[in-house]
Amino acid sequence: MSKLCIIAAIGNNLEIGYKNQLLCHLPKDLKRFKAITSGYTVLMGDRTWESLPVKPLPNRRNIVITLNKLANYQGCELVFSIEEALQLVQNEPEAFVIGGATIYRLMMQYADELYITRILADFEADAFFPEIKMEEWQLTEEIFDVKDEKNIYDIVYQRYVRIR
Numbered sequence: 689m690s691k692l693c694i695i696a697a698i699g700n701n702l703e704i705g706y707k708n709q710l711l712c713h714l715p716k717d718l719k720r721f722k723a724i725t726s727g728y729t730v731l732m733g734d735r736t737w738e739s740l741p742v743k744p745l746p747n748r749r750n751i752v753i754t755l756n757k758l759a760n761y762q763g764c765e766l767v768f769s770i771e772e773a774l775q776l777v778q779n780e781p782e783a784f785v786i787g788g789a790t791i792y793r794l795m796m797q798y799a800d801e802l803y804i805t806r807i808l809a810d811f812e813a814d815a816f817f818p819e820i821k822m823e824e825w826q827l828t829e830e831i832f833d834v835k836d837e838k839n840i841y842d843i844v845y846q847r848y849v850r851i852r
C-alpha cells in the first residue's frame with residue numbers, strides 16, 4: 689500500500705466521542721470527510737461501525753475490525769486482527785482509518801498521514817485520540833474555519849505527515 693491515513697475530529701483535550709457517538713454535529717466536517725474518503729477504503733472498529741447512521745459508508749470499501757468471530761454484518765468485509773486489516777489494503781493506493789479510539793490507538797504506528805479536524809472546544813467524552821507526538825509528525829497544512837449557524841464551533845483542519 690502506498691499510503692495509510694488516519695482521519696479524526698478531535699476536541700481540545702483529544703476527545704473523539706461519548707457514549708458511542710461523535711462529539712457534535714458539524715456538517716462542514718462531515719462533508720470534508722466524505723470528500724476525502726470517497727472512492728477509497730475505510731477501516732473501522734466494530735463500535736464505530738455500530739454507530740454509523742448509514743451503513744456501509746457509500747462509495748467506499750468498508751472494512752470492519754472485530755474480535756467477535758460470530759459477527760455477521762452486511763455491506764462490509766470483516767477482519768479479526770489489525771494485521772489482517774492491513775493485509776487486505778496492501779494493494780490499495782490509499783486507505784483511511786476512520787476510528788474509533790481503540791483502532792486509532794492500534795493503527796497509529798502504521799499510519800503515514802493524519803487528517804485531523806481540531807474542534808476548538810472542550811467536550812464530555814469517554815473516547816480519546818492517541819497523543820500526536822511532535823517528534824514523529826510534521827504539520828504540513830492548517831486551515832482555519834470559523835463557526836456559523838450550522839457549525840457551532842470554530843475548526844482547524846490539519847494534515848500531518850510522518851517524519852521518516
Ligand SMILES: NC(=O)c1ccc[n+]([C@@H]2O[C@H](COP(=O)([O-])OP(=O)(O)OC[C@H]3O[C@@H](n4cnc5c(N)ncnc54)[C@H](OP(=O)(O)O)[C@@H]3O)[C@@H](O)[C@H]2O)c1
Nearest residue numbers: 696697705708709710733735736754755787788789790791
Ligand atoms: N471523532 C472522530 O473522528 C471519531 C471517529 C470514529 C469514531 N469515533 C468515536 O469513537 C468511539 C468508539 O471508539 P471505541 O474505541 O469504543 O471503538 P472502535 O475503535 O470503533 O471499535 C473497538 C472494537 O474493535 C475491536 N477490536 C479491538 N481490538 C481489536 C484487535 N486487536 N483486533 C481486532 N479487533 C479489535 C473490538 O470489537 P469486538 O468488541 O466486536 O470484538 C472492539 O470493541 C465512539 O464514541 C465513536 O463515535 C470518533
